[in-house]
Structures are given as structure tokens and as C-alpha cells.
Amino acid sequence: MSEAILIVAGLRTHFYTRAGVVKAVDDVSFSVERGQVLGLVGESGSGKSMTGHSLMGLIDPPGRIVAGTITLDGRDLPALSAEEQRQLRGNRIAMIFQDPMMTLNPLLRIDVQMIEAILAHDDVSRATARARVREALVKVGIASPDERLTAYPHQFSGGMRQRVAIAIALLNNPDLIVCDQPTTALDVTVQGQILYQMQKLTRETGTALIWITHDLSVIAGLADRVCVMYAGRIVEEGSCEDVLARPMHPYTQGLLDSVPANNERGTRLKQIPGMTPSLLGLPPGCPFRERCAYTTRECEQTPQMRAIGGSGQAVRCFHPLIPLY
Amino acid sequence: MSTIVPAAVEGATPYAMQSPWRRIVSDFLANPLAVFGLALLALIVAAALLAPVISPQNPYDLAQLDVTHGKLPPGAKAPGGGTFWLGTDDQGRDMLSAIFYGLRISLMVGAVSTILALCIGLAAGVTAAYFGGRIETLVMRIVEIQLSFPAILIALILIAVLGQGTGKVIAALVTIQWAYYARTVRSAALVEKRKEYMEAARCLALSPARIVFRHLLPNCLPPMIVVATVQLAAAIALEATLSFLGLGLPITEPSLGLLIANGYQYLLSGKYWISFFPGVALLLTIVSINLVADQLRDVLNPRLQR
Amino acid sequence: MLVYVIRRSMQSMVVLFVMSLLVFVGVYAIGNPIDILINPQADQMDRERAIAALGLDQPLWQQYFVFVKGALTGDLVRSVVHATSALDLILERMPATMELAIAAMLIAVVFGLPLGLWAGLKPDGIAGRSIMAGSILGFSLPTFWVGLMLIMVFSVMLGWLPSNGRGPTTLLFGLIPVSFLSWEGLRHLVMPATNLALFKLALLIRLTRAGTRESLLQNYVKFARAKGLRNSRIIGVHVLRNIMIPIVTVIGLEFGSVIAFATVTESVFAWPGMGKLLIDSINLLDRPVIVSYLLVIVTIFILINLAVDVLYSALDPRVRLTDARG
Ligand SMILES: Nc1ncnc2c1ncn2[C@@H]1O[C@H](COP(=O)(O)OP(=O)(O)OP(=O)(O)O)[C@@H](O)[C@H]1O
Ligand code: SF4
Numbered sequence A: 001m002s003e004a005i006l007i008v009a010g011l012r013t014h015f016y017t018r019a020g021v022v023k024a025v026d027d028v029s030f031s032v033e034r035g036q037v038l039g040l041v042g043e044s045g046s047g048k049s050m051t052g053h054s055l056m057g058l059i060d061p062p063g064r065i066v067a068g069t070i071t072l073d074g075r076d077l078p079a080l081s082a083e084e085q086r087q088l089r090g091n092r093i094a095m096i097f098q099d100p101m102m103t104l105n106p107l108l109r110i111d112v113q114m115i116e117a118i119l120a121h122d123d124v125s126r127a128t129a130r131a132r133v134r135e136a137l138v139k140v141g142i143a144s145p146d147e148r149l150t151a152y153p154h155q156f157s158g159g160m161r162q163r164v165a166i167a168i169a170l171l172n173n174p175d176l177i178v179c180d181q182p183t184t185a186l187d188v189t190v191q192g193q194i195l196y197q198m199q200k201l202t203r204e205t206g207t208a209l210i211w212i213t214h215d216l217s218v219i220a221g222l223a224d225r226v227c228v229m230y231a232g233r234i235v236e237e238g239s240c241e242d243v244l245a246r247p248m249h250p251y252t253q254g255l256l257d258s259v260p261a262n263n264e265r266g267t268r269l270k271q272i273p274g275m276t277p278s279l280l281g282l283p284p285g286c287p288f289r290e291r292c293a294y295t296t297r298e299c300e301q302t303p304q305m306r307a308i309g310g311s312g313q314a315v316r317c318f319h320p321l322i323p324l325y
Numbered sequence B: 001m002s003t004i005v006p007a008a009v010e011g012a013t014p015y016a017m018q019s020p021w022r023r024i025v026s027d028f029l030a031n032p033l034a035v036f037g038l039a040l041l042a043l044i045v046a047a048a049l050l051a052p053v054i055s056p057q058n059p060y061d062l063a064q065l066d067v068t069h070g071k072l073p074p075g076a077k078a079p080g081g082g083t084f085w086l087g088t089d090d091q092g093r094d095m096l097s098a099i100f101y102g103l104r105i106s107l108m109v110g111a112v113s114t115i116l117a118l119c120i121g122l123a124a125g126v127t128a129a130y131f132g133g134r135i136e137t138l139v140m141r142i143v144e145i146q147l148s149f150p151a152i153l154i155a156l157i158l159i160a161v162l163g164q165g166t167g168k169v170i171a172a173l174v175t176i177q178w179a180y181y182a183r184t185v186r187s188a189a190l191v192e193k194r195k196e197y198m199e200a201a202r203c204l205a206l207s208p209a210r211i212v213f214r215h216l217l218p219n220c221l222p223p224m225i226v227v228a229t230v231q232l233a234a235a236i237a238l239e240a241t242l243s244f245l246g247l248g249l250p251i252t253e254p255s256l257g258l259l260i261a262n263g264y265q266y267l268l269s270g271k272y273w274i275s276f277f278p279g280v281a282l283l284l285t286i287v288s289i290n291l292v293a294d295q296l297r298d299v300l301n302p303r304l305q306r
Numbered sequence C: 001m002l003v004y005v006i007r008r009s010m011q012s013m014v015v016l017f018v019m020s021l022l023v024f025v026g027v028y029a030i031g032n033p034i035d036i037l038i039n040p041q042a043d044q045m046d047r048e049r050a051i052a053a054l055g056l057d058q059p060l061w062q063q064y065f066v067f068v069k070g071a072l073t074g075d076l077v078r079s080v081v082h083a084t085s086a087l088d089l090i091l092e093r094m095p096a097t098m099e100l101a102i103a104a105m106l107i108a109v110v111f112g113l114p115l116g117l118w119a120g121l122k123p124d125g126i127a128g129r130s131i132m133a134g135s136i137l138g139f140s141l142p143t144f145w146v147g148l149m150l151i152m153v154f155s156v157m158l159g160w161l162p163s164n165g166r167g168p169t170t171l172l173f174g175l176i177p178v179s180f181l182s183w184e185g186l187r188h189l190v191m192p193a194t195n196l197a198l199f200k201l202a203l204l205i206r207l208t209r210a211g212t213r214e215s216l217l218q219n220y221v222k223f224a225r226a227k228g229l230r231n232s233r234i235i236g237v238h239v240l241r242n243i244m245i246p247i248v249t250v251i252g253l254e255f256g257s258v259i260a261f262a263t264v265t266e267s268v269f270a271w272p273g274m275g276k277l278l279i280d281s282i283n284l285l286d287r288p289v290i291v292s293y294l295l296v297i298v299t300i301f302i303l304i305n306l307a308v309d310v311l312y313s314a315l316d317p318r319v320r321l322t323d324a325r326g
């Protein structure tokens, strides 16, 4: 199975605010194969969520996809009509959001919110839909689904709500699920359970995942490939092992150094100096250069993505950290 | 601010770096409707202030009135060679002049009551927020109960108890309004109180007065301005309503509401102008204030700032 | 749920008690109750009798009970002008005011909700902007003047609608006199009801618009879109459900304000309701009627608040369940 289910090429999503143009997603390209898990990593504000929203067609004004193609199973999503996009949303491509407290409508019962997700795409009877809903809840590890179905979201814990959201995403057996930091708001044990379950489910169904996170340690056990985002661009891409073991971009290196497990006990945790730059009116050149230890004059030009070595690792940097083999 | 200014936008001050007041002014001016409202309001205030100068006639100098010219329609020729642009009332009074003078009274009553209520409400709100405890509970209970009753009802009851007269109308308007300010100040103050700098100010053992004047008040200001604008319009409308019902200002202080009431009896016989034009003046006044208030609410609301 | 309703009713009783105390204090402590409650033209004998009846010669707490008993039984005080029980006078006028207020509220809801929803969904469109501009106008138009203008246009110039009164009334359920059941009555009702509705219409438009905009930004709407729901369902179910809560609350609370503002509209259109009665009484210094009106309106307000709270808990599962548990 090496057929790409999703190919994103040259995606640019810009927000036209009164203060100026925010280039939240700026020339992003990647692809995901069937059943594969792609990790999308980066600091807060680097444009991960907006990339995910762009895939879903959920960018609202003042934002707009200004360039690029998003090809899902052979169809370019932004070129489709609004109704065609709707038919794919939640059906072929689904999304789970960060905050489980806010994604479910507080005033509607769980069964209403789940059944409507099926009826929006399939012309089936309510009873059939209900049966599918029960099945999905069992799949994500919710015991006694019948009882749970008639409850309201506020009667659920955070972990339970996120499970419901995942069940909703799974309802129509999508080709791809965009998971936007679905476990960040949960405590560590629940996080582990959910990760494990997601992994298992996608193996079984062949659903591909895009897993958005800040946390490289989550990616390590889960993803096949990793894209590292910085200031709206992908700065490094490669297989999970390669990127984590041999980061080539100074920013990826910095991210890895700031993971506690990668530091020796007793030494001070390393941090990337400085702050994420504002995406508003970003000057040309490498956006990382204010914080980079390797910067030279050349970095005032804008680096392009280039492949290094033969393993499919690529990096957007003039001075990649080439490991000595 | 230590962020690096990108070369491309150097020179022109970036939007985010303007001083807050300049930003508010520029945001305000961005809405043409609001600018129109402000200009209209300025015009109305000017007309009211300059009434004795610009009025064709002194409408309350009985020597200038002639009942034989009563109830003339708009555009009728005046005996002195002028024109009654908006017609005359039953006394032969030029409506345009009466409206200028009426505006003066309406605006005066509205402004005085708004300012008085603002001061009282501010004092009550700050007191409640600053002392907390019993005092706060008491003040806020009163505010709550009062705000749960419609303004008109409170006004009618007060007038019924106090009797009529300009001072009493103003007293009624103040009684109604102070609660809005008290509530606004107190909630703004509560937010400020939780912020760290207040903690810092207290640690530095700054005097209470200093804390209130240097920290609390400046931060209560934006919501207060909005409430005051809205309340000014409400006060003018309420005064007009009371006067129309015959429960407001005395006949010696002919505000717009009284002018409208005076025309009521002639309305059914088709002499619309005696009621119509003072009403238009009243409407324009209130609309212009509300337009300004609406935009102020948007530009002063930090949550809506993009 | 039942427990909740009962507990809320108890709270209302407490508020009612406090308010009656306030009115009592207002009448007895601040004013002179003899002036306020007794006909100034009464002769000495009448006065003595009234003073004894009102218990004015007894200690203050006993006077309060006499006052409450009088208020409850309706023979608290007699109207100076009408020489009947003031409470009866008010109750007799109440159906007219209620009919007017309900009709106005209906007009405001029927037009305000869709317009506000539209303006909230398309805030930058021409329609959305016009609706908002219109609502500012609605806020700014002085009710009484609009009433005059309506009379001028529809009664004087066009001659379509009657300018005053309630028209013939029909008995609803055999006991409540209403206008809306007959064509002639309806013709009388339309103009005052519209007049009274304008302000609330503007309010509802703004409220619905703000609620819609707020709700569209919520994550659950994003998630509903991510599920691929049709727009009609997102708006009709997810958005509407959430904005209904504040709207129902406000509709309920504003109903009290409509009743209060009916005083103005009733005066303009000579609508024979309790609002017009109040204005007339103030003008004639018929204080007993004013005091009774106050007690009646406070009771109405408290009942409305109670109804709104119960309705609110029915609409919001979060409130419903926490209260059932607690
Ligand atoms: N409506 C908007 N208007 C203007 N700018 C926006 C808007 N929405 C997002 N942005 C900008 O887009 C950039 C990327 O945001 P995004 O939410 O994708 O970040 P993220 O990587 O998901 O961060 P986090 O990890 O905090 O979720 C941010 O800098 C943000 O300022
Ligand atoms: S291009 Fe230059 S500044 Fe940017 S990451 Fe590479 S070395 Fe650092």
C-alpha cells in the first residue's frame, strides 16, 4: 500500500486582516499514503491547525486559500463546489479538534450529534444509523453505549468526550482523519489509551492520519513520517526515525533538545532562544534566522525545500546539519 | 517593543504600534455611518447652543407672536417678510425657532442628568468594588433590583411620588441611570482588581486614592463612555416621553416632548407639522447619539479588536 | 424538575415579601399614608373610619399585616376618582394591557428572529447592514411619536385604521374580553401593538444577531461543519438551539418591560388598559390606584421571572441536571 491518498502541493492560506496579510500557511507540500500516520509538528502559531482547516475546507473569512492543490483520492478539494466539499467532509476526510470540552454542542444529546453525522452523508434509516453509532462507540472503548447515547456532553469527562469525537470521525470510515492535538487537553494516562486505540483502529481500517502536535515524544511512537512546521512553512520532512534520530534543520534540532527525555539528568533543559515570529508581514529570508545558531548572510535569502541523502528526508535550510556517518 | 520592524513597513507606523487612543480614533473614523452620526450630533448641539442667534424668531417673546398666524403650514410667508419654513403652532409661533429652543432644553436635561448619574454611579461602583464585603453586596443588590424594573416604570412612580418640575424630572432620570454606571464600574473594577499590577500596587503600599485614580479609573473609562452615550440617548427619549404624557417638564420649559404633545390635538385635523417636525428633531438627536454609541462600543471593546 | 420549580417559587415569595415591604415603607414611612391612601375630600368621619380600617392607630408591624391583607383581598384602598376598589379597577383593565403586550411581543419575535438571524449570518452583506441600521432606528424612534405618526398616516391620511380605543371585544373562554377575535377588534389592535413592538423588535434583532455571530465562532459549529452537516441543519439545530436560551430569557424579561411601556402606547391610542389608568391616576393624583398598580406590577414581574427561570432550565440541560441533583 503505497498509494498516496492525499497530496498537498504549494498550499498557501492567507488571512487578510486589517493590520495586514497573515501568511498562516505558506507554500506547504506533503503527501499521505493510505493507512499511514503523518506527524505535523511545530510551535504554537506555526500554522498547523490552519493547514488542517484548509484540508477540511473550514477556512473562514478573512482567511482564504490563495494557492495550491489539495488532492484527495484524485480530486482537487478547493476546486470542488461547496456542496461537493460538504459531501466529502466528515465522510472521506474527517477532523478531530483540540479541546474536547468545546467540540460537542452542549445542548444536544450525544445520539443526536452522532446520528446527524451519518444522515448527512448516507440515506439510511434512523435505526441503521443508531446501530452504526453504537458500534462506533464500542470501537473507541465506551462501555454501555446505550446509556451514554442519551446523555449530554457535560455529563462526560474530557477523555470520554474526545472518544465520542473520535467515534464521530470514524462513523463514515473516512480515508483520512486530521487530528489536531486531540490529546493535549487530556491527562497522560488517558492520552496513552487514546493514542493506542487510534493506532489500532487506523491499522484495522486503513484510515490515514495527520497527527498535529507540539509533542515530539507522541510522534515518536505513532507516526510513519514527520513534517516540521515553522512560521507557516514546512522546514523539514522525512521518515519518523530519520527526523528524530538525525534532525537536519536547526529548528528541529532545537525542538528535540527541548524534549526533557532527550536531556541528561541534571543538565539544564535546552530551549530555543527567542520567540516565534509574527506571521504578519514576515520579511523575506529564512524566518528562523533570528533564533538560529548557524545563520549566515546567505540566510537572508529564502531557502527552498531540498532533499538530502537518499532516504527521502528534505529540509528547508542553507546549512543543514549533515550528520557524520 | 523590541520586535524587529520589518524593513518593508518601516516609516509608516504599523497598526499595532499606534497609541491606543489614536487607534480608537482611526477605527472610529473607519465607519462612515458613525462619522455621519457624529457630524449630525455636532450640528444638533451647535443648533441648540446657538438657538438665540440662529432662530428667526424668539418663540417665547409674546410680543413677537400673533395668534392670527396660528397653525400655518410649512413654507407659509411670515408677516415680517420671512418664511415659516416648518409652519407655526396654534399660538402663531415659528416651529423652527421653537425646535431650536426645544433642543436646547432637551439636551440640557439629558446632559445634566447623565453627568450627575455618571458621578453618582461611579462613586457607588468604585466604593462597592474597593471595599467589597457588606457594602458591595448592599450596593449591588440595590442596583440589581432597580435594573430589573423598566426605566419608564420607575420614572412614573417617582414622578407620582415627587410631583412634577424640571428638577424632579432630572432627579428621576438620575435615579434611573446611576445603577447602569455603578454596575459597569464595578464589573470593570473587579476585572482590574484581579490583574497583577493591582497586586503589585497594593504591595507597594500605594495609597487607595492613587490606586483608584491611576489604575482603576483609566481602565473603567472605555465601558463608561459607551454606557454614558447610550444613557444620554435614553435620558433624552425618556424626558420627551414624560413630557409628552404631561408628567415631565412644565409648560415654561417647552422641550421637544412638550412641543409634540402640543401638536397632538391638531394631528387628527391633518395639521401634522406641529407634532411632526419636533419629533423629527428628537429622532435625529437620538439616532445620531446611538450611531456614535454603536461604533464606540465596537472600537472600545477589546474583545472585538482584530 | 418539580423540586426546582417549587424552590424557585419559594424564592419568588421571598422577593414578593421584600417588595411588599418596600412599597409599605414607601407609603407609610416616606409619604403620609393618610394623604396617599385616603381621599383628600373625605370628611373627618370618613377619615377616622379609614384610619381605623387601615390600622393606622396600631403599631407598625401590625399596620403591615393590615396592609398586606388589604392588598390580598383587594379592598386595600378605594380609588379617589372612581369610588371603587383600586385593585378591582386595575384587574378589570388588565386583559386589555395583556392582549396588547402579547400581541406586541409576538410581532417582535415573528419578525425579529428571522431578521436577526439573517443579519448574523451575513453581517457584511447589504441586507445585514440594512437590518442593523434599521434596528438602530428602531431603538431611536421615540415610541409615543411613532404612535402619533402611525395615527397620522393610517388614520388621518389613509383612513384605514381607527385611531383610538379597543373596538368591540369578544369573550375568550367565556371570561376574558379580547379584541383579536373580531375583525373590527383586530383593526383596533394592529396599530398599538405594532407601535409597542418596535423597540423590542430592534432589541431582538440585535440580540439574535449577536448570538448568531457568537455561536458561529464556537468550536461546536466548526465541528458540526467538519462532520459535513448541511448549512440548514447547522443553523437550524446547532446555532438556533444555542441562541434560543438567551433569547427566551430576554423575551420573558422584556415582557415585563412591554407591560410597563404599554403606559405610553395606551395613552397615545386611548387603549383602555391599566397603563392608561396609571397615567390618568398620576395626573389626577389618585394615589390609591398608583399604589395598587405598583403592587400588581411587582407581582407580575415576579411571576414572569419565575416562568423565565423554569423555562430556562427546561432549555439548558446543564442547568436542569445540576439543579435536579443539588
Ligand atoms: N482568523 C484569523 N485571523 C488572522 N490570523 C489568523 C486567524 N486564524 C489564524 N491566524 C494566524 O494563523 C497562524 C497559524 O495559526 P494556527 O492556529 O494554525 O497555529 P497552530 O500551529 O495550530 O498553533 P497551536 O499549536 O497553538 O494550535 C497564527 O499565527 C495565527 O495568528
Ligand atoms: S537557513 Fe540559515 S537561518 Fe535558516 S535555519 Fe538554516 S542556517 Fe538557520
Ligand SMILES: [Mg+2]
Pocket: A048, A049, A050, A180
Ligand atoms: Mg492549533
